[in-house]
Amino acid sequence: KQEVTQIPAALSVPEGENLVLNCSFTDSAIYNLQWFRQDPGKGLTSLLLIQSSQREQTSGRLNASLDKSSGRSTLYIAASQPGDSATYLCAVPPEGGTSYGKLTFGQGTILTVHP
Amino acid sequence: DTGVSQDPRHKITKRGQNVTFRCDPISEHNRLYWYRQTLGQGPEFLTYFQNEAQLEKSRLLSDRFSAERPKGSFSTLEIQRTEQGDSAMYLCASSTVQANTEAFFGQGTRLTVV
Secondary structure, eight states: OOOEEEEOSEEEEETTOOEEEEEEESOOOOSEEEEEEEOTTSOEEEEEEEETTOSEEEETTEEEEEETTTTEEEEEEOSOOGGGOEEEEEEEOOTTOSOTTOOEEOOOEEEEEEO | OOSOEEEOSEEEEOTTOOEEEEEEOOTTOOEEEEEEEOTTSOOEEEEEEETTEEEEEOTTSOTTEEEEOTTSSOEEEEESSOOGGGOEEEEEEEEOSSTTOOOEEOOOEEEEEO
Protein backbone atom coordinates (compact mmCIF):
# COMPACT_ATOMS: atom_id res chain seq x y z
CA LYS A 1 0.00 0.00 0.00
CA GLN A 2 1.37 3.38 -1.03
CA GLU A 3 2.21 5.76 1.81
CA VAL A 4 3.12 9.39 1.32
CA THR A 5 4.94 11.43 3.94
CA GLN A 6 5.64 15.14 3.96
CA ILE A 7 8.32 16.89 5.96
CA PRO A 8 8.22 19.31 7.67
CA ALA A 9 4.66 19.37 8.95
CA ALA A 10 4.88 23.13 9.36
CA LEU A 11 7.30 25.81 8.30
CA SER A 12 7.49 29.49 9.18
CA VAL A 13 9.87 31.72 7.26
CA PRO A 14 10.47 35.42 6.69
CA GLU A 15 9.53 36.89 3.36
CA GLY A 16 12.17 36.51 0.66
CA GLU A 17 13.60 33.19 1.78
CA ASN A 18 14.03 30.28 -0.59
CA LEU A 19 12.56 27.11 0.85
CA VAL A 20 12.21 23.40 0.20
CA LEU A 21 9.28 21.14 0.99
CA ASN A 22 9.84 17.41 1.02
CA CYS A 23 7.63 14.51 -0.02
CA SER A 24 8.50 10.83 0.16
CA PHE A 25 6.55 7.81 -1.06
CA THR A 26 7.01 4.11 -0.35
CA ASP A 27 6.19 2.58 -3.74
CA SER A 28 8.46 3.97 -6.44
CA ALA A 29 6.44 2.54 -9.36
CA ILE A 30 4.47 5.74 -9.86
CA TYR A 31 3.22 7.30 -13.09
CA ASN A 32 3.46 10.85 -11.87
CA LEU A 33 3.44 13.04 -8.79
CA GLN A 34 1.32 16.11 -8.28
CA TRP A 35 1.83 19.07 -5.96
CA PHE A 36 -1.19 21.01 -4.73
CA ARG A 37 -1.81 24.14 -2.75
CA GLN A 38 -4.70 24.47 -0.31
CA ASP A 39 -5.76 27.72 1.31
CA PRO A 40 -7.65 27.48 4.64
CA GLY A 41 -11.17 26.17 4.17
CA LYS A 42 -10.73 25.92 0.41
CA GLY A 43 -10.27 23.23 -2.20
CA LEU A 44 -7.04 22.14 -3.85
CA THR A 45 -5.24 24.03 -6.58
CA SER A 46 -2.89 22.01 -8.76
CA LEU A 47 0.59 23.53 -8.89
CA LEU A 48 2.75 21.07 -10.79
CA LEU A 49 2.47 17.59 -12.27
CA ILE A 50 5.72 15.70 -12.80
CA GLN A 51 5.63 12.69 -15.08
CA SER A 52 7.61 9.62 -14.03
CA SER A 53 9.98 10.19 -16.95
CA GLN A 54 10.75 13.75 -15.84
CA ARG A 55 13.13 14.85 -13.15
CA GLU A 56 11.99 18.46 -12.83
CA GLN A 57 9.05 20.71 -13.56
CA THR A 58 8.97 24.47 -13.20
CA SER A 59 6.23 27.05 -12.94
CA GLY A 60 7.21 30.60 -12.08
CA ARG A 61 8.91 30.61 -8.68
CA LEU A 62 8.09 26.95 -8.13
CA ASN A 63 10.33 24.06 -9.07
CA ALA A 64 9.50 20.45 -8.33
CA SER A 65 11.91 17.57 -8.66
CA LEU A 66 11.27 13.85 -8.68
CA ASP A 67 13.64 11.00 -7.83
CA LYS A 68 11.69 7.79 -8.27
CA SER A 69 14.52 5.51 -7.25
CA SER A 70 14.76 7.09 -3.82
CA GLY A 71 11.02 7.70 -3.53
CA ARG A 72 11.33 11.44 -3.08
CA SER A 73 10.10 14.70 -4.48
CA THR A 74 10.91 18.23 -3.44
CA LEU A 75 9.07 21.47 -4.04
CA TYR A 76 11.35 24.47 -4.14
CA ILE A 77 9.81 27.92 -3.67
CA ALA A 78 12.05 30.83 -4.56
CA ALA A 79 11.82 34.27 -3.00
CA SER A 80 8.84 33.40 -0.80
CA GLN A 81 6.03 35.92 -0.33
CA PRO A 82 3.27 36.21 2.29
CA GLY A 83 0.80 35.18 -0.40
CA ASP A 84 2.54 31.80 -0.56
CA SER A 85 1.18 31.00 2.92
CA ALA A 86 -0.94 27.87 2.54
CA THR A 87 -0.84 24.12 2.98
CA TYR A 88 1.14 22.28 0.31
CA LEU A 89 0.20 18.70 -0.48
CA CYS A 90 1.86 16.10 -2.65
CA ALA A 91 -0.03 13.16 -4.11
CA VAL A 92 0.60 10.09 -6.26
CA PRO A 93 -1.74 7.82 -8.23
CA PRO A 94 -1.78 4.05 -7.65
CA GLU A 95 1.01 2.04 -9.23
CA GLY A 96 0.17 -0.10 -12.19
CA GLY A 97 -3.30 1.34 -12.69
CA THR A 98 -4.98 3.84 -14.96
CA SER A 99 -7.06 5.70 -12.42
CA TYR A 100 -4.79 8.73 -12.33
CA GLY A 101 -7.18 10.80 -10.29
CA LYS A 102 -7.30 8.26 -7.47
CA LEU A 103 -4.55 9.85 -5.46
CA THR A 104 -2.80 9.07 -2.20
CA PHE A 105 -1.95 12.29 -0.41
CA GLY A 106 0.58 13.26 2.17
CA GLN A 107 -0.57 15.12 5.27
CA GLY A 108 0.72 18.39 3.92
CA THR A 109 3.17 21.08 4.96
CA ILE A 110 1.65 24.21 6.46
CA LEU A 111 3.70 27.15 5.22
CA THR A 112 3.61 30.58 6.81
CA VAL A 113 5.58 33.39 5.21
CA HIS A 114 5.67 36.46 7.42
CA PRO A 115 6.48 39.98 6.23
CA ASP B 1 -11.39 28.81 -10.89
CA THR B 2 -10.67 25.13 -11.66
CA GLY B 3 -14.02 24.54 -13.30
CA VAL B 4 -15.18 21.87 -10.82
CA SER B 5 -18.17 23.17 -8.93
CA GLN B 6 -19.49 21.88 -5.61
CA ASP B 7 -22.68 22.75 -3.82
CA PRO B 8 -23.28 23.64 -1.07
CA ARG B 9 -20.02 25.10 0.19
CA HIS B 10 -21.04 24.65 3.80
CA LYS B 11 -23.60 22.43 5.49
CA ILE B 12 -24.51 22.21 9.15
CA THR B 13 -26.79 19.37 10.09
CA LYS B 14 -28.03 17.63 13.18
CA ARG B 15 -26.86 14.14 13.95
CA GLY B 16 -29.12 11.55 12.36
CA GLN B 17 -30.20 13.72 9.44
CA ASN B 18 -29.47 12.89 5.79
CA VAL B 19 -27.41 15.23 3.64
CA THR B 20 -26.68 15.35 -0.09
CA PHE B 21 -23.85 17.12 -1.86
CA ARG B 22 -23.51 17.86 -5.54
CA CYS B 23 -20.47 18.04 -7.80
CA ASP B 24 -20.36 19.35 -11.36
CA PRO B 25 -17.09 18.33 -13.04
CA ILE B 26 -15.29 20.02 -15.89
CA SER B 27 -17.54 19.33 -18.85
CA GLU B 28 -15.17 17.25 -20.95
CA HIS B 29 -13.95 15.15 -18.02
CA ASN B 30 -15.47 11.69 -17.88
CA ARG B 31 -13.83 10.70 -14.57
CA LEU B 32 -15.11 12.04 -11.29
CA TYR B 33 -13.69 11.40 -7.82
CA TRP B 34 -14.89 11.99 -4.27
CA TYR B 35 -12.52 12.55 -1.36
CA ARG B 36 -12.91 13.29 2.32
CA GLN B 37 -10.54 15.49 4.27
CA THR B 38 -10.50 15.84 8.03
CA LEU B 39 -8.72 18.63 9.87
CA GLY B 40 -4.95 18.45 9.60
CA GLN B 41 -4.98 15.50 7.21
CA GLY B 42 -4.59 15.07 3.49
CA PRO B 43 -7.64 14.11 1.43
CA GLU B 44 -8.61 10.43 1.42
CA PHE B 45 -10.11 8.73 -1.60
CA LEU B 46 -13.76 7.62 -1.29
CA THR B 47 -14.97 6.59 -4.73
CA TYR B 48 -14.73 7.32 -8.43
CA PHE B 49 -16.83 7.17 -11.57
CA GLN B 50 -16.03 6.81 -15.21
CA ASN B 51 -19.01 8.27 -17.00
CA GLU B 52 -22.00 6.86 -15.07
CA ALA B 53 -20.24 3.71 -13.83
CA GLN B 54 -18.95 3.66 -10.26
CA LEU B 55 -15.67 1.80 -10.70
CA GLU B 56 -14.21 1.76 -7.22
CA LYS B 57 -15.25 2.38 -3.63
CA SER B 58 -12.95 2.79 -0.67
CA ARG B 59 -13.49 0.93 2.59
CA LEU B 60 -14.05 4.41 4.05
CA LEU B 61 -17.35 4.51 2.19
CA SER B 62 -19.64 2.89 4.73
CA ASP B 63 -23.14 1.70 3.85
CA ARG B 64 -24.48 5.06 5.04
CA PHE B 65 -22.75 6.69 2.08
CA SER B 66 -23.98 6.47 -1.47
CA ALA B 67 -22.74 8.21 -4.59
CA GLU B 68 -24.36 8.47 -7.98
CA ARG B 69 -23.60 9.90 -11.36
CA PRO B 70 -26.78 9.08 -13.25
CA LYS B 71 -26.09 10.70 -16.61
CA GLY B 72 -22.33 10.73 -16.53
CA SER B 73 -22.26 14.44 -15.82
CA PHE B 74 -22.86 15.76 -12.28
CA SER B 75 -22.57 13.51 -9.25
CA THR B 76 -24.22 13.42 -5.83
CA LEU B 77 -22.88 12.09 -2.56
CA GLU B 78 -25.49 11.27 0.08
CA ILE B 79 -24.79 10.53 3.73
CA GLN B 80 -27.63 8.95 5.64
CA ARG B 81 -28.06 9.13 9.43
CA THR B 82 -25.12 11.48 9.83
CA GLU B 83 -22.75 11.05 12.75
CA GLN B 84 -20.37 13.56 14.31
CA GLY B 85 -17.48 11.62 12.82
CA ASP B 86 -18.77 12.51 9.36
CA SER B 87 -17.78 16.13 9.93
CA ALA B 88 -15.17 16.85 7.29
CA MET B 89 -14.49 18.59 4.01
CA TYR B 90 -15.85 16.60 1.06
CA LEU B 91 -13.90 17.25 -2.10
CA CYS B 92 -14.76 16.40 -5.67
CA ALA B 93 -12.24 16.12 -8.49
CA SER B 94 -12.43 15.35 -12.19
CA SER B 95 -10.04 14.26 -14.89
CA THR B 96 -9.94 12.83 -18.36
CA VAL B 97 -8.98 9.23 -19.05
CA GLN B 98 -5.83 10.32 -20.85
CA ALA B 99 -2.63 9.03 -19.32
CA ASN B 100 -0.76 11.27 -16.92
CA THR B 101 -3.22 14.12 -16.78
CA GLU B 102 -3.99 16.26 -13.80
CA ALA B 103 -6.90 15.88 -11.47
CA PHE B 104 -8.73 19.16 -10.89
CA PHE B 105 -10.46 19.75 -7.57
CA GLY B 106 -13.48 21.76 -6.56
CA GLN B 107 -13.73 24.08 -3.56
CA GLY B 108 -15.24 21.38 -1.39
CA THR B 109 -18.28 21.09 0.85
CA ARG B 110 -17.60 21.60 4.55
CA LEU B 111 -19.94 19.40 6.59
CA THR B 112 -20.46 19.99 10.29
CA VAL B 113 -22.60 17.50 12.20
CA VAL B 114 -23.85 18.84 15.54
